[in-house]
Amino acid sequence: MEKLVINGKTPLKGDVTISGAKNAAVAILPATLLIDGICTIDNVPNISDVKIYCDILQDLGAKITWNNEHEITVDTRNINSYNSPLEKTSKFRASYYLIGSLLGRFGHAQVGMPGGCNLGARPIDQHIKGFEALGAKVDVSQGKITATAEDLIGTSVYLDMVSVGATINVMLAAVLAEGTTIIDNVAKEPHIVDVANFLNTMGADIRGAGTDVIKINGVKKLHGNATYSIVPDQIEAGTFMLAAVATKGDVTIRNCITKHLEPIIAKIIEMGAEVDDIDGDNIRVWCTKRPKKINIKTLPYPGFPTDLQPQMGVILSMADGTSIINESIWESRFQYTEELNKMGAKISAHGKTAVFDGVEGLVGAPVYASDLRAGAALIIAGICAEGTTEVYNLSHIDRGYENIEEKFKKLGANIERVVE
Numbered sequence: 001m002e003k004l005v006i007n008g009k010t011p012l013k014g015d016v017t018i019s020g021a022k023n024a025a026v027a028i029l030p031a032t033l034l035i036d037g038i039c040t041i042d043n044v045p046n047i048s049d050v051k052i053y054c055d056i057l058q059d060l061g062a063k064i065t066w067n068n069e070h071e072i073t074v075d076t077r078n079i080n081s082y083n084s085p086l087e088k089t090s091k092f093r094a095s096y097y098l099i100g101s102l103l104g105r106f107g108h109a110q111v112g113m114p115g116g117c118n119l120g121a122r123p124i125d126q127h128i129k130g131f132e133a134l135g136a137k138v139d140v141s142q143g144k145i146t147a148t149a150e151d152l153i154g155t156s157v158y159l160d161m162v163s164v165g166a167t168i169n170v171m172l173a174a175v176l177a178e179g180t181t182i183i184d185n186v187a188k189e190p191h192i193v194d195v196a197n198f199l200n201t202m203g204a205d206i207r208g209a210g211t212d213v214i215k216i217n218g219v220k221k222l223h224g225n226a227t228y229s230i231v232p233d234q235i236e237a238g239t240f241m242l243a244a245v246a247t248k249g250d251v252t253i254r255n256c257i258t259k260h261l262e263p264i265i266a267k268i269i270e271m272g273a274e275v276d277d278i279d280g281d282n283i284r285v286w287c288t289k290r291p292k293k294i295n296i297k298t299l300p301y302p303g304f305p306t307d308l309q310p311q312m313g314v315i316l317s318m319a320d321g322t323s324i325i326n327e328s329i330w331e332s333r334f335q336y337t338e339e340l341n342k343m344g345a346k347i348s349a350h351g352k353t354a355v356f357d358g359v360e361g362l363v364g365a366p367v368y369a370s371d372l373r374a375g376a377a378l379i380i381a382g383i384c385a386e387g388t389t390e391v392y393n394l395s396h397i398d399r400g401y402e403n404i405e406e407k408f409k410k411l412g413a414n415i416e417r418v419v420e
């Protein structure tokens with residue numbers, strides 16, 4: 001069993017370089033199945049979700065070569081299976097993209113149900129609605145999803161709610177369909193645009209990604225024969241921005257896209273911390289006084305991202321006054337508040353709302369990560385706290401953050417990964 005041992009309390013100072021976006025990488029990797037050719041992907045984050053995906057693609061017959069730590073070449077000319085078993089797909093959420101890409105290329109997919117962070121119910125009805133609209137038959141039983149289609153015919157799909165996964169999955173299924181597909185009420189996250197850009201680089205014809213409507217003109221084949229660099233991770237960048245405020249430090253975040261960080265910048269300024277957008281790719285965040293109380297409502301992009309809600313919660317647990325977070329995306333994303341209360345916070349969470357009565361400071365304690373972003377939040381809390389904090393359940397954190405303790409150590413944190 002591994003744990004992170006953190007001795008606070010340290011103001012983080014220095015520079016940190018952001019890796020490629022997890023939620024783009026875990027969509028672009030399965031998207032390579034649509035290519036009857038070879039492609040190269042750069043700025044791939046070194047995280048366990050990516051490693052599992054490479055494993056799954058190789059099981060399906062893909063050939064994957066790691067050219068260096070962050071660049072892979074993928075050959076999907078000889079895919080020889082459309083089945084991906086539950087024991088692998090259940091390890092993470094994004095395995096559901098295998099359905100859209102296998103269905104889109106071969107008209108057949110049999111994929112074990114996805115797993116992923118325990119955030120409450122995580123249905124995939126909108127994904128299925130899109131596949132059926134394109135002409136597929138979809139069966140969900142015995143822990144797997146089976147989708148088959150004689151032909152996929154372009155159509156109009158209105159998503160009943162804004163869904164990152166459904167937007168990407170329907171896009172994947174439509175790229176090689178006959179005719180034009182219009183997907184309405186789509187998600188606009190940076191990783192959606194990145195997947196569309198990747199597919200267009202490989203020969204697709206997708207327009208409107210990043211707006212409310214995506215239009216896809218089906219093409220016969222994706223040629224590959226190109227290199228694509230994954231977008232910097234908006235959520236990792238936001239994690240370090242919020243860590244700078246929480247620890248009253250001074251951190252420059254490098255290799256990010258500040259346009260994607262506007263909701264976080266706005267809230268950091270509202271709390272009374274400082275931000276300097278250096279040149280659109282690098283941003284400095286510093287904080288010299290106790291943050292003011294603020295309220296947060298998580299929303300689809302360009303609203304405040306739910307994936308930064310726990311990290312923001314750490315700041316609010318020590319802010320001057322009472323703050324409220326309304327989590328509008330997930331049913332249960334406040335498990336981390338019980339862990340912060342073990343560290344001296346005063347948070348009461350009920351359903352989709354949590355009330356934070358700011359305390360002067362936190363005290364170290366053994367805490368357990370319930371999901372990926374809660375884990376990142378508990379690391380930040382440990383760096384802010386007096387004394388020693390031990391963070392358990394690191395497998396959640398390693399799914400989405402590359403070398404997280406090394407990056408925090410470089411910023412001055414007293415943090416070690418220990419095998420018990």
Ligand code: EPZ
Pocket residue numbers: 022023026093094117121122123124125126127128161162163164165166187306307329330331372373400
């Ligand atoms: C993606 O999850 C991300 N995961 C999540 O990040 C992120 O929290 C979420 O988008 C919202 O931004 C990946 O990209 C791998 P949704 P996803 O479909 O696609 C409901 C992280 O920490 N819904 O946008 O599963 C759903 O229940 C992870 O990196 C349906 O009802 O999220 C939720 O309430 C955690 N039916 C809302 O929509 C559906 O068919 C948004 O979910 C699909 C979704």
